[in-house]
Amino acid sequence: MTPQSTKKTFGYIRVSTVAQNLDRQTDALVAQGIHASDIFSDKLSGARQSRPGLDALLRVVRPGDTITVQSLDRLGRTALHVLQTIADLHERDIAVRSLKDGEDLTSTTGRLLAGIIVHIAEWERNMNAERVAEARAARASRAQAGEQVAGRPRTALTPAKVEAVRRLRESGMSPSAIAANQGISRASVYRALEHHQ
CATH class of the missing domain: 1.10.10 (Arc Repressor Mutant, subunit A)
Structure with missing residues (x-):
């Protein structure tokens, strides 16, 4: 029988520019008992799509683990991206804990908030899918009505x-x-x- 894996707590920190220092966030997480080797970091703008540190962390965490951040905005480039990241972690049974007051998703109130976040992110994904489907249907309808679609050649005039x-x-x-x-x-x-x- 395989013994159950031990739950771990990881940390994630991010600053927006290379010139900024990660020390303050690192010290805050180490003070919470998180080993420095379990803290992943990125030094880049939150607006950038690729974040190697967060991507590496998301490959390492397992169900039952916890990710601790100084504040939830470290997890995404936009509010929607933060919500989607939290929702994805929640679905993987990975807890998110923030050191900022009122943002701890491991508390009773926080777990309720995490559930709401999951539904908001799911709603947004569904809305995006509906918008794409509606745009596709509108293009098909215009094409059937004989309208010229952008990028297509003009009708030949004999x-x-x-x-x-x-x-x-x-x-x-x-x-x-x-x-x-x-x-x-x-x-x-x-x-x-x-x-x-």
Whole structure:
């Protein structure tokens, strides 16, 4: 029978520029009993996507472990990214503890807050998926209606088509009616008329 693995507490610290010092955050975590070798760090802007220190930590932590930070904003580049990171850790059964007052997610109130955060992050993911699906459906609908999609080549105007557009226009038909009659866009109608002139 394999013995149950011991729960561990890791630390994560981050500063926004190379010029800034990590010592204050390191000292705060060491004072909480976290060994220096278990503290992962990054020296870069929170706006950057890749953070090697946090990525390495996320590969090491296991269910039941705890990640301690000085404040929750160290975990993400935006408020939404912080929420999503916390939600992902919560789903992996990894606790998040902040030394900043009111941010400890390992307390009773904090666990309730973590549950709310999970639902907010899930809601945001669903909203993003819906926006992508709606945009895709709108593009497909426009394509079926015969509208020109950005980046696609213009409809070819044959000499016969140009002549037909000219005759219909001379008969008094509007550009919109000509477009519908000939199965082309209004822009193609105007191009045909310009070509004739």
